[in-house]
Each structure stands twice: as C-alpha cells, then as structure tokens.
Amino acid sequence: MTTGHAQEQVRHPTFMQYVVVALILFLITIVEFYIIFPHQRITGLPLVVILVGLSAIKFAIVIFFYMHLKFDARLLTWIFLGGLALAFAVGLALLSLFGALRTEAQPRGFAREHRVPYVSDHGEDGAMEPKPGSGSMTGGDAEKLAQGKAVFTGKGTCFACHKIQGVSAGAVGPELTHIGTERAVHKAGMSSEAYIRESIEDPGAFVHPGFPPGVMPANLKTTLTADEFEALVAFLVAQK
C-alpha cells in the first residue's frame, strides 16, 4: 500500500493525450521517410545524427507515455534506463573494437580483396532479374568505369571536392552520388551525359545553387587524355 500506486492510477494520460502522442509518432515517422526516400536528401554524419535524434524522440515518447514511466515509480525508470545504458555501452564497445565507427559503409580490406560481383552471382540460375542499369554490361564497359573511377579518385582530383557515397568524401562542391540520374540535371531537356560533359568542360555554364562560382577548375579537360575524359564521364553517368 503505497502512494506510488494511488498516484499512478490517478495520473494516467487521457485519451486525447494518447491521440496527440500517436500523431507525433506518426509525424516523426513521415519526416524520417521523407528524408531518405526516394533518395537521401541529407547524407553522411548529419543524416545519422538527425535520424538517430528523431528515433530517440520516438523512443522516449513511447517509454514515458505509452509505457507511462513518466507517471510511474522513479525506480522503474532507472532499472530500464540502466539496462539501456549497458546495452549502449556494449554496442559502442563492439563497434569501436571492430573499427566500425564510421559514417559510411565502406568495405574493409578483406571484403575489398575478396569481393564477388553481385549480378553474375545470380545471373546464371535466373533467380532474379538484373537490376536496371546494371544488366548487360560488357567487360569493356566495366573496364571503362574502373578507369573513370581511377581518374575521379586520382589524376582528376575530383574526389577532393566532390562526394560520391562509398567513393569519396569531399565537401567543397556538390555531391555527385546521384549525378547520373535525371533529377540531377538542372537544365531542362539536357541529357544526363551532356550535362556532365558541359559541367566539366565549362564549369561556369551552370553553377549549382548554394555553391560559389569559379571554384571548379575550368581547365580540367585539358589535363586529361581523351580516353581518360570519356572514362570519367562514363563513370559519372553510372552514378545513379
């Protein structure tokens, strides 16, 4: 017979409070969905911070209102948060132990050296349709893409300023993770490839909003061989 019990009964949230809580939870979920679909509107560390923050809010709302810890004995909150804190500590320890505390999912050395192409893995038994854009690619194309990537991350020095998820992390210029998609073309009626070519040959022709003009070197093409330039364009077009 404690006051805690009596209080708990008196101070359950009302129906309307529960409805408001549910609506907040729905709203946060919709915002989360909007942030990442159909493409990530934010990337990198900010994305992780924002999404983790939003879900932490949902988490707290559920335990304090739906599980009414807010209205219950304080000891129960400490017991639960204690377990949660231990879980966090174990998780962080595991992540740091395995060197996984990074913002991008990059395969580590072993995975890189032992990689197996995805589509050829499934192409033979016909278990699945090849993904659009990845279908009948010849060995020559693949070579070209690899060369283009080498130019991007090497001779062309593009990587220093431009981010492509999983390839580079530059933050000076616009991100190019989805540069090959129609959405990335800022000039009406222009093909993705033509847009990319123009942006390399004459960076001033269109400057992405939010970025200063004159930063991207205008002589980039002259520093590359024709082969290298074509490979770089092919690589960028493939960034869907």
Place this chain on the structure above:
Amino acid sequence: MAHAETAHHAEATTTGLNHRKLLMWIFLGSDCMLFGALIATYMVYRGQSIVGPYPVDILNIPVTTISTFVLLCSSFAMVQALAATNRNNQRGIKIWLLATALLGFTFLGFQVYEFYTFSVVEGLFIGTNLFGSTFFTLTGFHGAHVTLGVVWLVSLFIVAFKGRLGPSTALDVELAGLYWHFVDIVWIVIFTLVYLIGGYDAGPVAAGVLTGPIPSVLPV
C-alpha cells in the same frame, strides 16, 4: 480508483512496487542488452558483405514504413485496451485487445512477406553473406518477440471474452502492454538503423571498388 493490488491483495514489498511489475521492467532492461548486442553486431558487419544481394538491392523502404505504422497503431490500440480495462469498459477491452493483436499479426504478415521476398525471390538467405546473417538474426529475434506478444494478446482476449478482465486484473493487461510497447521501441531502433540509415548500403561493387556492374540505387 482503487488499484488492483491495493484493493484486493496489497503486498508489502521492500521497494514498495508490485513484484510482477518490477520483474517485467527488469526483464525489459535486460532484453535491451539482447537487442543491443544484435543491433551492434549488425552495425559492425554493415557494408562488409563480399557477395550480394546488398541492402540497397532488396530493402523495400516504403513497405517497411507501412509496417512500422502498423506497429505504431498497435501500440496506440494497446494503451486504449489498458484504459478500457481501468474503466471496466468490457466492450472496449475486447475491441482494443483484438485490434492490438490483429495489428501485431499484420506486422508479422509484412515480415513474412519480406523474408519470403528476400530469400526465395532475391536469393538472400541467412548464410548468403554477412548482411543476410545479421539481418535475419536481428529481425528474426524481433519477429519472435512480436509473435510471443501476439500469442499473449490473444490469450488476454480470450480471458477478456469470458469477462474476467477489469480494474481488479488491470495489471495483467498492463504487463502485456509494457512488453508490447517494448517490442515497438525495439522496432523503432531497428527501422532507423537498418532501413533509414543503412537502407542505401551497397557492397564493394557499387562502392566502385570493383570493376563490375553497378546496381541501381533504389530497389524498384
């Protein structure tokens, strides 16, 4: 507004708290550690698969968002079931308990659909790659929790159907509710990490490391 325990069989405990409720919270606290370990393992092996399919190839974010909504709705139905029990609203108890169980069952249906699509259709099994191993272990354990929750809710519904639930047995509903909401918050975390943040994870191929086909960014 007399509580079950105070009205009928008041217990003097050293903590002043009901034993069953205390035990439930201790269980939930320790269950956090189970899921913490599973989630951390997923994150450790994230992006380490050397064969496909990778998350970006098969995760269906819109469908999973809908199933997340279903689970959120079931949590709302659960609090209504408890409120109805406290008010001794017999009809409300049955309706809301049934609604909670059905929504939980719907969530399981989504998961069965997802597992079927991933494995039989797309070729991702638990032994295919690190993504498959960690993904199926994590979501499978969560699904098992949901399944147990549905069984619990259906049992409660049967008890309610016999008219045996009311303010004096409200703790029975409350404990099931605590467990059910816990399952919901675990899903909030899984959904955020696996689907929202990790949904675009690709393998070494798409990362451009390999001279091979580049998968599309979005599963269609």
